Amino acid sequence: MTGTVSARPLWRRLIGFNLLWGIVLGIVGFYFGWWLGHQIHAESLSFFESTNQNDVALMLGYVFALVGFLVGLGFLNYPLSRMRGHRATQAEKEEGGVGRYFTLCTDHKVVGIQYLVGIGFFFFIGGMNAMLIRAELLRPSPQLFGAGNYLTLVGLHGTMMMGIMTSGILGPFANYFLPLMIGARRMAFPRVESLTFWLLMAAGAILMTTLLFGGFPTGWTGYAPLNDEANYGFDSYIFFFALVGLSMTLLGVNMIVTTITMRAPGLTWGRLPIFCWGAISTALLMVLAAPVLIAALLMVAFDRGVQTSFFLSSAGGSPYLFQNLFWFFGHPEVYLLALPGFGIVLELLPVFARKPLWGYRIAVAGIVGVALLSFFVWQHHLFVSGLNSSLRPFYMFSTEAISVPTGLIFLCGMGTLWRAKIRYRVPMLFCLAWFFNFFIGGASGVFLSDVPSDVATHGSFFVMAHFHYTIMGGLVFAFFAAIYYWVPKMFGIALNERLGKIHFWTMFISFNSTFAPLFALGLMGMPRRVVTYPSNLQPLNDWVSVSAFVLGASMLLFLANVVYSLVIVRKPAPANPWDSHSLEWQTPTPVPLENFDRQPVIDSDPYDYGVPPVPVPLPPPAEAPAPG
Amino acid sequence: MSDLTIPSDGSEMSDLTLRESDVYAETPELHERIDRIGFWLVGGATVMFFFSFVFAYFYLRSLDSNGLWRPAGVDPPTAYGILIAAALALSALAFLYAARVARQRGRGWGLPSGVALLLGLFACVAQAVEYAHIPFGPQSGGYASVFFGWTVFYVVIALISLYRVEVAFAAALRARGEEDGAVPEGLTPAAVYWAFVAGLGVLSWIILYLV
Amino acid sequence: MNEPNHMRRIAIIWFALSVILTPIVVAVIAPTLPPGDATSAADNQLSDDTLLLGIVTPIAVAMIVYFAYTMIVFRRRGEPTEEGPATRDNRAVHIPWLVGTTAIVLFLATFGTVELADAGAGGGEGPEPAFKMTGDVLPVQVIAQQWEFTYRYPTYGGVETAHLELPVDKNVEFHVTSLDVIHSFWAPRLGVKADANPGVDNVAFVKPWQEMSFDIRCSELCGLWHGYMFDTGQVVSESAFEEWIHEQQRTFAPATKFLPKYSTQYFPEPERRAG
């Protein structure tokens, strides 16, 4: 939005380091790797001839495709220049205009918008798969997709959501707003910032290619040894999640370093916006958990490609190794989906309640506490796996203990609402819905953490309902709150309020009507990921499917709002439509390239709303916002 | 969307914000700090990555599924192990020395970082040569799996880490003849990180060859 | 300004609703919940669920009442904006809150452990169960393979069958194992769930209290026909069980002679990828 549109003709502008050449070189790279893989002949790989599926060729294809893609986008220019002895520079040459969105751009605001669109695209694909799954479950026996294609759909939905949406809030909103909130001009590692985005896009594209290679039957958990047995479509799962893991790790490093080193003068840790606390707690989980996932997936790649036996109990390995490593990552993973939601909700509540954030310190303690505790609970995913039965009471306790810091988040929300002056704008509706959804998700989580109760519900639709309440009800509602809240800053245009409210109510009601019955289905004995179920469960399943279609339609309503507001009407938004005191709203719209023309100096936290109490000589009246 | 501009109204700003102050200044100290903290975090991620292999090692060893954790004859050649570990350790020392010299004198880091680069590359090549002379294959049970997985990805990470060593060396080559000011930024954090990665290499030698 | 005492109102509404709803949930709704109380394990699970519901209900009521009350009473419409009071913290609230939630969590974990200590509450406990049934038990091996469960009765000559029958009022010790990938043996009405891992003996205990038929499903994704890995089992009287098992021994005599010796785990060939 700043800079001038180049006067060069279009074809001249297409030549250079941009997405087009990234794709072209990516495809070239893929075929090179594919060819290379077929040149490898070894005694131990002779079985590829009888399978018609050369995993090594496919893996090399993906590796070289990624290299080609990154070369085409221009990611190797800077490292190569430094390897030739040139000095470090801070930014690439910035090209103005729309072209910036299709290449390596070191402006964190561009990356934020890239993330928003890219993640939205894959979110759409993941959601569409969910619709297809629910269409299949309209009847108790398979009717649309074969059993194999159904599993591929389930796997694609789960993997896409769990992989791409981990960056759902950090990617677009923390990249865009964290530097603005802390008064910085840029992220600490701007090239790495762009790299995280393009890695994520490459990962999503690689996952979709699984359809060309027969899909994969393992769901998003990819348990061994089923993953060793699967068709070579599973290789795309490996590369997808490994790239997502890499992207998460780098994103996390970037967030934390930026927050530590680039804060404006006066922005002490005690004044850091709560959203930034959510972002860096998430980032810490990303840095420490994602590498474990990468390592586990590389072990799978080795088992499939070069015949090691990490996960084969008949050959000196153990499938438990995969489960342990996967869930050591996997449980922090679900919190790194939830934590940014905590941050968003607590960040937005004060603005619409016109009160300071109540209990800032305990909110921080809650967020950090959840982050730290999440490393000590992973074995609750293995409660019936036959592992460590004597440690179950410990993991039961540690899992339930997570509700203590989560409770603090609720307390802060409740305290903030106490005697507030609440304005019901669309972002606020999503935030309040978050409390409702996350409470149900959390309460059902207590059932799942209690071992006896978990035996009845483990691996059933009950679990499915639980994590959709926490992730969809937590992350996705927070995601939409953030979109409605920050789009006026990002694009200079507000989304239509009335359509937004219709979207909210459709989504909130259909969301609950979709996922609440799943608790009952789970208790009645419906396992996850099955294409068949007893016919007495059909009415409830049909209800769920129809609700799910309404939920899907509510997403289309949102898209319609986006198109209507951002493309057709284009009514400029006020510079600070919510009357927020937070630093990012004090910048002009659109935000200039350098963010601030002067160095901001911070002298309070961003929640100084409200009327200060009139000094009273006597002890103040009890206004304890205690919950019932 | 470039036609869209909304003037920001200064009066809307609250007291918390922009105040007449010094202009942005990005000092070399800031860049050094960014590199240092960044390397610590990347170091943490690297530790968690190798932690997975350490966990796999001890976990599979304790399970010994089907008696195939480590069949007889699955022993990597000790000489290679010592050679690789020693090369890594010396490389790390050389690069630490290079950083120290650069910090104190502002020049003369070229030769030691070149040595560090050579030794690091030598360790990686030695690892590749070892695979050709090893008496077992990746199919030979749990230990062999961990051995190959760990060492292959160690080499990958070592090669990535050597990037900053090469950068220091290349900067020295380009700065030949100049008197001052060409010390690449973040040399000390890079040296500490490389020493850290090399230390992980020595640790893998201890676990894979000695334990 | 004549502000009503909001907190007292909330407390009264909460108390009234909780006093009405909690007994309804605990006494009326909870007993109808699956998995019922037809076996010892299912009973453990049900009493755990009942207690959790009894505690969650008043908490949920508190949350809903509080949020609904504040959202209605403290709402404001349109511009110009009013500001709320600038209160930031109150130690008198969050210390009791912290103590209260911690106490609830500790209590729940303790109760869960007590229920779990009753022979693992039907969950798979691995080869060395920490919580077990003692005395006279009937061992039954569940062999999962892609994609069917088969069952072996080691105390009846190691006969293998395609169906599961159990005698009523007898302690049963399931040994769940797999021949290929991970499956999970789930019999909801029995209250038994145990993952079937290749090369692992996963033990689960249950005592069926009444004669019935029950569904069996695989609850861990195991490949193409995961959704079709279902079956129906029976709990029958002791004499009917003896009759059935002897009939199975006769019927499956031709296959039984090929079976490997009973073992808690099997490593059949071929396991690896090969040409």
Next chain:
Amino acid sequence: MGPIWARVTVIGAAVVVLAALIALYVGNLVTEPPTVSATPAAAHEVQLKLKTEPAVGPQGANAPWVSYLVQNPEGKWIHSTIYQVPANSLVHVTVYQFDSDSGLRNPFLSQVQGTVGNTMTVDGKTMQAIPPEEASHTFAAPQMGLIVPLRGVPEEAENPCEEGPCSLKQAHETITFTIRTGKPGRYRWQCFVPCAAGFLAGFGGPMQTIGYMDGFLEVV
């Protein structure tokens, strides 16, 4: 940003392209092998002729994969595993078995179950079970209680079929059995022998792809 009609046109075009892509995606996922009816033999009796080939060859998308084929009422061999049979009838199944043995993982499945008389005939000889290591495939529909192990062609047989299409002149075993169908429904059937060469545990690829070693019996 151009004039409004240009923007609306662009949006409309994007919606059309997106819808086309979704249709392509869904269409690709709903395809399955053709359904082949059994040949009517008498009142309430049909004849179903199958063959198993060690490598399906050019008839399938994956030439080296092991596969079942079926003969349609016109006598033509079709590469499919979805068979339609009438309800409450007798189905006489003939399997021409061209593959060599792989051995059953669970020897229990080497006994014939669920056929009429709980027996089958192998090359004219009535059998109740075969040694599990001689099994090449099974024709098994667990929800119908049906398990029929198919004996493999001996290694030393003359003129073995290496790749389809296999002709009856080549070495094979002929297995016949009769099943009695019950209620209408779509029953899955599968092979239990780990016969997918080159996949871990012999159970990937053809063993997990409908159209090769898995399919449906459509009872109508």
